[in-house]
Amino acid sequence: MAEHEQNHPAKRPATAARRRSDLGTVLKAGVAALVVLGVAPFFLDIYTVNVLIRALLLAALALTVDLLWGYTGILTFGQSAFFGIGAYACALVFTHWGFGAGWAILALGLGIVAAMAVAALAGWLAFYHGASPLYGSIVTLALPIVLTQVVFAGGRTTGSSSGLSGFPTYYWSIEIWFWIAGAFLVAVTALAWLFVRSDMGRVLVAIRENETRCAYLGIPVSRIKIMLLVAAGAIGAVAGFGYAAFTNVVAPELTGFLLGTELLIWVALGGRGTLIGPVIGAILIDVTSSYLSGSLPFYWKLLVGVLFVVVIVALPQGLMPEVTKLWRRMVPGARRTAKAPTIEPAPVREVAPRVEQPLAVRGVHRHFGSLQVLQGIDFVANEGELLSLVGPNGAGKTTLIRCLADGYERSGGDIKVFGRDLGRGPPDRCVALGIGRKFQTANVFATLTVAECLRVARYRLEPPSIWSSDNTLALPEAARRIVEETGLAESLDTEARHLAHGQKQALELAMVLALEPRIVLLDEPTAGLTRNERERIGAILTSLTERERLSILLVEHDLDFVREISSRVIVLHQGKIVLDGSVKEVVGSELVREIYAGTALDGGGGGP
Amino acid sequence: MGVLLLDIVTTAAILFAVASGLMIILGVMKLINFAHGAFLTIGGYAAYATTQLGWNPWLAIPFAALVGFVLGLIVERAIVRPLYARPLDAILATWGLGIIIGQVITIVFGRQVQFVQSPISGAIEFLGQSYSTYRLVLVALAAVLALALTALLYYTRFGLNARAVIMNEDLARGLGIDSTRVRLTTFGLGAALASMAGALITPLISVDPNLGLPWLVNSFMLVLVSGISIPGLMVASLILGGAQVVVSTYLSAILGGLTIVVLAAVILRIRPQGLFSG
Numbered sequence: 050m051a052e053h054e055q056n057h058p059a060k061r062p063a064t065a066a067r068r069r070s071d072l073g074t075v076l077k078a079g080v081a082a083l084v085v086l087g088v089a090p091f092f093l094d095i096y097t098v099n100v101l102i103r104a105l106l107l108a109a110l111a112l113t114v115d116l117l118w119g120y121t122g123i124l125t126f127g128q129s130a131f132f133g134i135g136a137y138a139c140a141l142v143f144t145h146w147g148f149g150a151g152w153a154i155l156a157l158g159l160g161i162v163a164a165m166a167v168a169a170l171a172g173w174l175a176f177y178h179g180a181s182p183l184y185g186s187i188v189t190l191a192l193p194i195v196l197t198q199v200v201f202a203g204g205r206t207t208g209s210s211s212g213l214s215g216f217p218t219y220y221w222s223i224e225i226w227f228w229i230a231g232a233f234l235v236a237v238t239a240l241a242w243l244f245v246r247s248d249m250g251r252v253l254v255a256i257r258e259n260e261t262r263c264a265y266l267g268i269p270v271s272r273i274k275i276m277l278l279v280a281a282g283a284i285g286a287v288a289g290f291g292y293a294a295f296t297n298v299v300a301p302e303l304t305g306f307l308l309g310t311e312l313l314i315w316v317a318l319g320g321r322g323t324l325i326g327p328v329i330g331a332i333l334i335d336v337t338s339s340y341l342s343g344s345l346p347f348y349w350k351l352l353v354g355v356l357f358v359v360v361i362v363a364l365p366q367g368l369m370p371e372v373t374k375l376w377r378r379m380v381p382g383a384r385r386t387a388k389a390p391t392i393e394p395a396p397v398r399e400v401a402p403r404v405e406q407p408l409a410v411r412g413v414h415r416h417f418g419s420l421q422v423l424q425g426i427d428f429v430a431n432e433g434e435l436l437s438l439v440g441p442n443g444a445g446k447t448t449l450i451r452c453l454a455d456g457y458e459r460s461g462g463d464i465k466v467f468g469r470d471l472g473r474g475p476p477d478r479c480v481a482l483g484i485g486r487k488f489q490t491a492n493v494f495a496t497l498t499v500a501e502c503l504r505v506a507r508y509r510l511e512p513p514s515i516w517s518s519d520n521t522l523a524l525p526e527a528a529r530r531i532v533e534e535t536g537l538a539e540s541l542d543t544e545a546r547h548l549a550h551g552q553k554q555a556l557e558l559a560m561v562l563a564l565e566p567r568i569v570l571l572d573e574p575t576a577g578l579t580r581n582e583r584e585r586i587g588a589i590l591t592s593l594t595e596r597e598r599l600s601i602l603l604v605e606h607d608l609d610f611v612r613e614i615s616s617r618v619i620v621l622h623q624g625k626i627v628l629d630g631s632v633k634e635v636v637g638s639e640l641v642r643e644i645y646a647g648t649a650l651d652g653g654g655g656g657p
Numbered sequence: 658m659g660v661l662l663l664d665i666v667t668t669a670a671i672l673f674a675v676a677s678g679l680m681i682i683l684g685v686m687k688l689i690n691f692a693h694g695a696f697l698t699i700g701g702y703a704a705y706a707t708t709q710l711g712w713n714p715w716l717a718i719p720f721a722a723l724v725g726f727v728l729g730l731i732v733e734r735a736i737v738r739p740l741y742a743r744p745l746d747a748i749l750a751t752w753g754l755g756i757i758i759g760q761v762i763t764i765v766f767g768r769q770v771q772f773v774q775s776p777i778s779g780a781i782e783f784l785g786q787s788y789s790t791y792r793l794v795l796v797a798l799a800a801v802l803a804l805a806l807t808a809l810l811y812y813t814r815f816g817l818n819a820r821a822v823i824m825n826e827d828l829a830r831g832l833g834i835d836s837t838r839v840r841l842t843t844f845g846l847g848a849a850l851a852s853m854a855g856a857l858i859t860p861l862i863s864v865d866p867n868l869g870l871p872w873l874v875n876s877f878m879l880v881l882v883s884g885i886s887i888p889g890l891m892v893a894s895l896i897l898g899g900a901q902v903v904v905s906t907y908l909s910a911i912l913g914g915l916t917i918v919v920l921a922a923v924i925l926r927i928r929p930q931g932l933f934s935g
Contacts, residue, residue, distance in 0.1 A: 351761065358736060
């Protein structure tokens with residue numbers, strides 16, 4: 050992402066005024082938290098302070114779980130692994146190599162680097178295009194199990210099952226350790242807060258809500274997930290290092306799967322996707338556990354288990370949102386609504402005159418096992434052409450669209466986009482070549498607002514900031530027209546899930562056009578729309594081809610609509626192109642009539 | 658060499674028996690039951706109760722299955738049913754359920770390790786080796802279990818309904834199959850199988866409130882690698898269980914402990930749908 054950040058200012062000068070961040074609020078809250086933490090040790094007994102230090106460090110770890118799971122939707126069991134790596138880095142260096150400021154810095158550095166390397170490896174394994182969310186969880190489950198066994202295998206060096214203890218460390222007063230842990234947690238929370246409220250933070254939520262849509266908007270989902278895991282690993286390692294340096298004890302349990310699941314419990318109870326909830330959850334539960342471990346250990350754990358199940362079943366968002374609701378009810382005016390950004394025209398990009406055709410498809414075929422869904426597909430699409438793909442159900446229309454939008458889809462054949470080979474690559478490569486795809490069913494990000502959805506769609510052209518959000522939203526003319534003409538402009542701060550069906554379809558179309566594609570693939574864009582809405586979309590599509598010279602590929606069942614707006618029609622039947630011609634030719638064709646009547650060739654498969 | 662082969666076969670049989678309950682639930686309900694380990698523990702304590710009551714040790718197996726089935730029905734109704742649309746949350750809720758079961762067992766039976774009387778003790782001569790009789794009996798029992806499960810899925814009304822739900826739940830419902838009931842029965846069956854497996858393995862290992870935990874992750878991995886099919890699970894248990902035995906024997910027991918997890922993660926990366934599916 051770094052490279053994007055660098056070329057951003059060149060594209061559109063960002064001034065402080067057009068960026069909105071919570072920096073002020075976060076600074077105030079952070080200072081307040083630091084003051085509380087600063088005086089707390091003087092009012093608490095030594096035991097509580099002791100217990101709290103551990104809880105503060107674990108809360109930072111829980112925060113990383115919230116970033117991964119609560120915000121991005123990666124259910125992780127493995128954050129304990131990074132905590133363990135940091136802790137063991139400290140214990141191993143201090144035990145075997147030496148102790149002192151230099152050694153401490155080295156140990157911390159080693160811990161962070163090792164955790165980041167492990168995270169990168171796990172992320173590479175877990176997150177690839179087409180991976181199921183479950184597979185990511187499997188990798189994060191395997192990680193702590195493997196690491197615990199590595200510790201066991203380490204024999205004397207790692208202390209095996211009994212761990213390491215009694216290594217030299219800084220015997221600072223307990224208040225100092227408390228302040229270090231507290232300042233670390235406040236810093237991590239503040240940074241995480243700015244991050245999740247930034248435009249990049251919205252991208253994380255978009256990935257959680259609809260990873261497929263993200264991929265087809267050209268967002269490098271896997272890379273973002275890997276980077277996030279690497280960052281979370283680094284934070285975890287620092288927390289683990291602090292834990293080992295303070296307690297002077299490390300044990301294999303610190304890297305274990307059970308701690309990993311405990312983190313999930315804290316986050317779930319506190320409230321996933323709220324940052325503050327998990328921090329409070331971690332601190333409260335861990336401290337209480339320490340207090341009750343002597344007197345009521347089993348009953349307390351039972352209670353936490355019951356609470357956990359009840360929250361997951363009945364209150365999946367955890368307790369924090371309930372607290373917030375209560376607060377808003379009691380304190381009128383506490384509700385802050387972020388102002389929707391103002392829409393402005395995106396800078397018009399020079400489109401170099403192209404010699405090559407936008408799309409040249411040769412010999413594309415696709416089979417599932419022995420089933421041939423597409424065979425011998427040859428066609429070209431020209432600039433300014435609105436090309437309709439028609440054919441009965443099962444003719445292979447949607448499969449063809451898929452082959453054009455995802456390089457991995459086709460079984461064979463060549464696709465050239467403006468003369469460049471589409472090759473084998475994930476959807477974001479296709480987007481980079483200028484292809485935008487709209488899905489058959491409205492595919493938007495349910496909990497993001499209309500403006501946020503559009504902003505996410507601009508990811509590739511205007512990389513989002515990771516610390517702030519932009520007060521303006523630049524959209525190309527085509528997307529702007531849709532937003533204005535379909536009433537979306539009035540609901541920029543409405544969450545997408547509250548939109549009417551037609552508006553969702555329009556929003557997704559606007560998102561695709563926000564990519565500034567040169568080729569637009571539309572799979573039944575008018576399904577379920579009213580006549581009025583359909584006409585409006587039709588007019589926009591025609592003007593896109595006429596004024597901006599886009600080439601549009603349209604899959605459509607409504608033959609009247611096709612007749613009105615197409616400049617050319619391709620008829621697919623049983624996976625082959627049977628006709629490629631003008632509207633007139635197709636409408637007058639006996640063959641097409643037979644196909645739709647189900648009498649053509651060898652029977653055909655059902656009518657429209 | 659003979660002992661190694663016997664170890665591989667008996668380990669595979671044990672893994673198959675332990676994982677089958679998890680697979681039935683995942684196959685029909687598309688739900689990962691992280692309380693699976695806790696149901697194994699329940700079976701272990703059912704066997705312990707059988708010993709304490711002075712019953713015939715063989716009775717532990719049906720008794721454990723019954724306890725598991727009844728508890729499974731209750732759990733499905735109370736916890737699992739609201740979570741069908743949220744599969745990742747179901748993992749967490751059943752994990753929480755596992756904590757609850759573990760703590761209740763601890764409160765009732767205490768934390769200490771218990772022992773269960775084995776239905777058969779001693780060793781017999783097999784393929785020229787002296788080998789634990791009970792482990793060999795387990796192989797026969799696992800084979801019976803595989804046959805019984807296959808028969809249940811392919812020759813009973815429940816099996817037909819369950820397969821219909823697996824293939825296309827909406828259509829099955831449209832055809833008048835009570836999918837809610839299929840799910841309820843399936844969860845009960847899966848819990849019963851887990852509990853029964855817990856009773857089966859307890860003569861080999863001691864009983865404590867965390868008995869099931871180490872088996873949970875391995876079962877989970879085996880089921881995913883199997884591609885959710887009974888022969889698939891048999892082969893997966895044989896390959897991964899075999900690898901575990903070989904690594905434990907020739908390299909180290911510690912590395913053996915992570916063989917299944919690591920191999921499964923790699924296999925699933927290459928074949929996400931598992932080894933034996935379509």
